[in-house]
Structure formats: C-alpha cells, structure tokens
Amino acid sequence: MATMKFKFTIQGYQTDAVNSVVKVFSGQPFQDKVSYRRDAGSQDDDRTLFNWQQSDEELFMGFANAPVSLSETQLLHNIREVQKGSNIKESSSLAGHMGACSLDVEMETGTGKTYVYIKTMFELNKQYGWSKFIVVVPSIAIREGVQKSFQMMQDHFMELYGKKARFFVYNSKNLTDIDQFSSSADLSVMIINVQAFNARGKDARRIRMELDEFGSRRPIDVIQANRPIVILDEPQKMGGKKTQESLKEFNPLFTLNYSATHKEHHDLVYVLDALDAYQMKLVKKIEVKGFDIKNLRGTDGYLFLENIVISPKKPPMARLEFEIRYEKSINRETRIVGVDDDLYALSKETAVYSF
Template sequence: MKLKFKNQQFQTDAAKAVTDVFQGQKNAALLEFTHDLGTDNGGFFDAVGYKNQPIEVSYSEVLNHIREIQMAAQLKPTESFDRADLRLTIEMETGTGKTYTYIKTMFELNRLYGWSKFIIVVPSIAIREGVCKSFEVMSEHFAAEYGKRIQSFVYDSSQLTKIDQFASDSNMHVMIINTQAFAARGEDARRIYMKLDAFRSRRPIDVIAATNPILIIDEPQSVLGADKKNATRNRLKEFNPLFTLLYSATHRADDIVNMIYRLDAMDAYNKKLVKKISVVGIEQKGSTATNGYLYLESIELSEGNPRARIGFDKRVGNGVKQVTQLVADRFDVYQNSGELQEYANNYRVTEIDGYNRCIHLQNGITLSEGEVIGAVNEQVIRKAQIRATILAHIEKERKLFRQGIKCLSLFFIDHVDNYREADGGKGIYAQIFEEEYERIVGELQLRFSDDPEYVKYLKSFSSDQVHDGYFSRDKKNNVVESKAKESENELR
C-alpha cells in the first residue's frame, strides 16, 4: 500500500512563518569552503565543501519580521534576540503532522534561500527511527512537489563516511541524531568530539560544524531538559547552527523564545485536525482508616427514580470480595454486605441525586461520581480505574459501532510485570481487566437488549482477546522496562 499525502493549509502556514522571518535574504547557492579530509600516511588532504550561506538580513529586519508574524498571529511579541543563537519556536498539537511540517519547512528554506544543510535532534532512539521512517515514506511526495530529494542519514559513530558526504555534497542533506549520541557519558557519545584514526585524525563535530547547519529540535522539552546548564544545551552550540527551530506540542514555558506559530489543542480540535480525547478519573475522598470502602461508579437515569451503581465489600463464604451493584434509595450497605462491621455506622443511601450526580448516606457522607472512600489501597484504585475505563470504552464504542469507527482506550502502567510476567503469564492488571470486563459485559447485556447486533459483537470476543500491550523488548524478544518506566496497554 502506498501512502498519499496532501498539503494542508495549517502546515503551509507553519512553514511560511519560518521562511517569512528571513525575507530579504538572497537565494544563493551554498557557500564553498575548504573541506578537511584529514591525514593519510602523513599527508594532508582537503577538497571543496559546501555550507549554508550566512544570514545577510540585518538584525533589525529579522526582529521586525518576527514581530510582524507574532502580531498577526496574536502571539507575544519579541523584544530582542541573541543574533549568535537565533531560536524560533513552533507549537503544534500532537497528531497534526509536526514531522511533515518541518520537512516541508526544509524544502521551503531551500527553495527560497538555498539553505541545504540540516540537523534534526531527537530525544530518543524510538523517535529517531520514527523520523527516519517519515523521510522514507514522504520521499516521493516531496520529490513530486519540489522536484528534488533530500538525502537523510542517521549519525552513527561507526559509519563516519556519511559525515564527509554531508559536508562535501551540494545537494540537500539532513543528519538525524539522538541526544544520547553526543550528550551521554558513554564512549560512543564521546567519539563525536575525539580525533579518530578511523576518521583520518579528525573530530566529527568539527566537520559537521563547518557546514553551518540549520538545527531542528524535535520535542525540545525532552532534548533540552529542565536544567539550564545540562550537557545537551551546551553541546548543541558546538554544531555551530545558522539558527535553531524548536517543534513541540508541550514546550517548557521558560524555553519558549520567539514563538512564531502556534496550533494548540483547542485550535487543532476546532479545525477537526485531531479527535477528542476523554479522560476518566477516580478520586479518593476522606480518610482510609475510619470509613468502609464505598465507590460511586455512576448515576443512572431512567423514566423512574435515578439509581446508583456502587462498589462495596461483601462477605462471601469465609472471605470478603468487592462487588458492584445497581441500587435504589434506602439501600442498606450494611445488610447487603453480609453485615460487615465497617458499614455498621448508618451506611444507608438516603438520596440519589441525579441532577448533581451524587448520593447521600444516612451518616452524612456524600459521594459524587468517581469518588471512593474507605480502606483503599493502590490495587483498589487501579481496579476502579480499569473498570471505569472499560465502561467508558463500551459506551463510546456502542455509539461508533454502526459507523464502522474503531474505539481505542489506553492504560499507562508503572511496571511491565504488573501486566505481563516474565514467564509470559498475566500480571495483576491483566487479571483485574479480564475479571471486570467479563462482569461488565454480563451486566450490560440486559441494558442493551434493544441493540442485539452490538450485544452479539460484544459476546464474539473473549476477555483475553480485547486487550494487549506494547512494550520495549530486548534482543531475545523478552519484554523489558523502558527507561521512562512507563508502558502502554491497549483496549481494542
């Protein structure tokens, strides 16, 4: 299957915001310089290299252009900027084609001003691979639009000949590099600053810096970090950038300088560029030591009086288990729990308030939807969150079912083994998920009796078929913890 791309006005506008900063700059060929090819058997070699032409537009003209762009876009106007470290900020909501936009911006900068040397800095190997894939799949699209191609490569300290090609070729080139390749403490990271025999006694950073590249930072809040004195910030200057473009949906406030384009979440939603995301929360209320466990999942309205779906502990045989039940006014939790002592203090529902979406108990406690009280540990909260997500998912899925639109719900979890154990077994979250999914589907079949087609669809999948996880893997294909200690689980 071949992907097709089309120009969208907001992406064109974002690229134009960058190019308009340099109005008046001559469209000139790359500037030639003496490209040091290093030493070989005692001899010195050099050749013609190509670098970006310097910015010839005056400081005051660039500042005026930036301010004009900002005023038209209702952005905070720039007072001044550092000519030696010109940075332009572009904010684009996640899912609006940020990578496409900065690739398009490269082609526009080349078309208008002849600039052809670019470096993209990304915060991780995973994002780096995604960017590389974008260049691959978008190659034909941009070649058709601009009549040329951009040569892209990933910086690799073991494949340094590509740096020579980057410096010695007059065509468009982009080097993609992750911060670990130049700002970490390992030997591979240090190689970019070392004179290497394999690179004919040259430092890779010197050859790269001689091209005066345009620096593009993807997700600067992750690349730069919060520490103003960290290694990455300082070492980026050694690339000797002509100027720097920062692209993200979530810039750090103190890193926003010279913002020239903004497409925030509300703009993206209003333009129908991204889908709406719903978030369901569980809130713990009151003391965990003095109250019995009680969770108000939802208020259900019907032609009669409203009812409440609550979770509480119930004596079953010789043990106690948590149950969820649809109840009406005057429901006595104490009696229905098997007379557990924790509910002896007037745990009787006196009012179910459908307007304010809450319940009132005889002991004075009021619970709103999503609130939980009592002897609550982390597992109880996780169980309530999983159940709430399944309910919200099914509600949304039922609405979209006849339109053929897939509904997706995500869980972000703290440790892989909470979902999938090392031997391939199911972790505690997976077990809770399957228990709650089966319970919920069983409860909802009667409520959905007027929609037999959707009920049939629900029943066509077992609980272990509707969820799966995405995790980092080692070379033996075993799931491992990611550095961020966060993994993603998907409900389909």
C-alpha cells in the first residue's frame, strides 16, 4: 500500500519570516558540535549491549549550543536593521526577557506559523551550527499538533537540508529521551506543554527531582546544560509570573515567540497581520469595524482613540475621547463603546458615530 506524502510549497512570506530571525545573528560564527562532558548519572558505567564499544569520551560526551558571541550592541543593531527593512518600529533597547535576546514573530492564524519556526531551526543550524531546541506549547492538544507537523514535514526538510530533526515529546516517565537529546550531535528538538513543568502534581514536579531511575540526576539540570533555543508557540497563553520563571529554568540561549496576538512585547522582527494575510489571499476574509461621522465639520471637532479595553468576559471596547471646539473653549468627553454601539456626542452640532 502506497504511503501518502504531502507536498509543501515554499511561500515567500514564510521565507521572509525565517530570514527575519536568522539575520538578527548576522556576524555570529558557525560553531558545530560544541562538546561538554555530560553528567551520565550515579552509575559508574552506562555501557549496554548496544554501546559497549564506545570509549569513555564517547559515552559521556554531550553537545550544547555554542554561546551567542555577539554583544548586546551588535544584536540591537541587527534587530534594528531587520525592523527597518520590514517597516517595523525600531527597538530602543534590547529586550531582557530570557537569554541573549527575545524575538517576537507575529503571524496571523492559518499562515503556517509552525512551518516557519521549524524551518527557522534548520536555518539557524545551517548558518550558525545551533542544534538544540525546545518548543513550548500551552496545551496537550497543540503539543500533539506540533508533533504531527514534525512528522509530516520530515521528508520536506530532508530534501531542503539533507537532514532530519530528531524530535520527541517530553514525558517524565521516559527520561532516556533527555539523555539522547543531550548526547546527540544532530538537530534535536524537545516538545513540551507548559503543564508538564509548571502544573502541580507529582508528574510535573519530576522534572526538578533527583530520580533514582535517572542516575540520581534532575532532568532539568541535564536539559539546562544544552543551552537550548526556546521557542514559545502562542506565548500569550503562557502568561503569569510563575510560568515565566519556570521557563527561565531551561537556561535558554535566546527565545523566539510566535503568535498572532502577542500579549507581552519584546523585539518584534516580523509582522504578518490580518490585513496582510487577506491582501495576500492567505485567508478568506477579515472583518473590519469602521464608523461614519455626520453633522460635524472637521475643523470643529476631533475624535481620539485613547485605548482598547480588553476583558475576558466580553468583546473588546474602545475608549474614545471626543473634542469639540466652541467659540472660546474646548469641550472634551470620553466614552467607552463596543462594536455594536452608537456614539452621540453632546454638542451644538450633534455628531453621530455608527460602528
């Protein structure tokens, strides 16, 4: 029975999103297979039937990401160059989130965000030699979807880069995967949902426990030694001080944040918003709310959008300030309106705003 294969078309905007991250590290030297002697546990010897021919050096060898050699000044310069090229407001300083930098990539839902960050891994590996990545997701359902994406895209990236990524889903009861993650010199990816290290309960706590079956080691210590690049998929769903502190325990080299709706903002390097996606025919439709102004001359009054009011219990609201100029004074009033409200400004000439 023939196996069905998916054909992936390389999209220009996806390549742009990948390059926007890769260019941030322009000037970083290529360093492949940065080795360290890894902690193999309390056992004197980990040789088995399958690795009995390995020397001590091979048996205890681990491979970590090389450090970012660029200074903060160089990184900020590169970020600003990327932002200038993409018409994004330039960062005034380097975001001190986690690791050497924290980059935001904004992509509308349905435009291939997962594909983009997987390809970004391959490009960072090709250009700079970095090979250890962790993908953090907000739920088990998304975790399963990401794992499926890696499986479906294996052959595609093999054709492009001549290699496959070794990937696994973190499981506190299958800790040999973490040892293989550390000892492999290949491009390696750990996929983990936030509950696996941030929730209460014995299974979640195991990542920070010295485990007999893991050679009296703590899994988090073994992970940290690799200086992984941490990719946050939908970071706005992973808010909270506790979660952010827990993420820092991975000891990330730097952090990449992928979302359509960032809640916390760092250094933005790529934007594909809803309007862009619609104009590029990547989504079928978008809905834009506007308003009409009646009975008001433009020289007599002004409308200002102060801010958008967000609530988990109701749709977004707009806080508007309406300014009307009288003969010798200016009258201002503020209203909070929703998308289905009409705003009537109190004035000599009534202005009607229909959303």
